[in-house]
Amino acid sequence: KWIRNLIIAIIGVLLYEVMIEPMVINANLPNWSYIYHDISFIITLGWVFLIYVSTSIVDYFMIKENLVKRFIAYLVLLTVITIPIENFLVATGVRQYGESLTNNFMGFMVPGTVLAFEVLFAIPLYLALVITFVRYWEIILDNKN
Numbered sequence: 001k002w003i004r005n006l007i008i009a010i011i012g013v014l015l016y017e018v019m020i021e022p023m024v025i026n027a028n029l030p031n032w033s034y035i036y037h038d039i040s041f042i043i044t045l046g047w048v049f050l051i052y053v054s055t056s057i058v059d060y061f062m063i064k065e066n067l068v069k070r071f072i073a074y075l076v077l078l079t080v081i082t083i084p085i086e087n088f089l090v091a092t093g094v095r096q097y098g099e100s101l102t103n104n105f106m107g108f109m110v111p112g113t114v115l116a117f118e119v120l121f122a123i124p125l126y127l128a129l130v131i132t133f134v135r136y137w138e139i140i141l142d143n144k145n
Helices: 002-020 041-061 067-091 119-144
Strands: 024-026 034-036 095-097
Touching: 002 041, 002 119, 034 041, 041 067, 041 119, 067 095, 067 119
Parallel strands: none
Antiparallel strands: 024 095
16 A cells, blocks of 8 residues: 555656746756656655655654644645755755746745745645645545455
């Protein structure tokens, strides 16, 4: 079952990466790591690992909580973990925001980072899409059995 869930997570993250491709560019990675355009399996597996570990931790400690409370906990934990990682990736030039995105930034930066303020809202929204996709298919396939 965990292999199935891992495959679902990989598909979800890959779809997410395709969706944000016009806005965010993964650059400066080894040529062999790219799957399609700027989509790197290194970044993809990193996202999958973060989502899988974070949701597992929340599920372990909040097993008796309803799905809504756990979903909120997934987003909070992942956002707290992801902001410093995103900051590192942007600071090192691995992640670059597209011109169409940067032209619409308000100009405020998250204190102590190189991230635009809008990133604080974008990360949990994108994570919500991926987590919802993964959980939906897990529930559908679990109920089918």
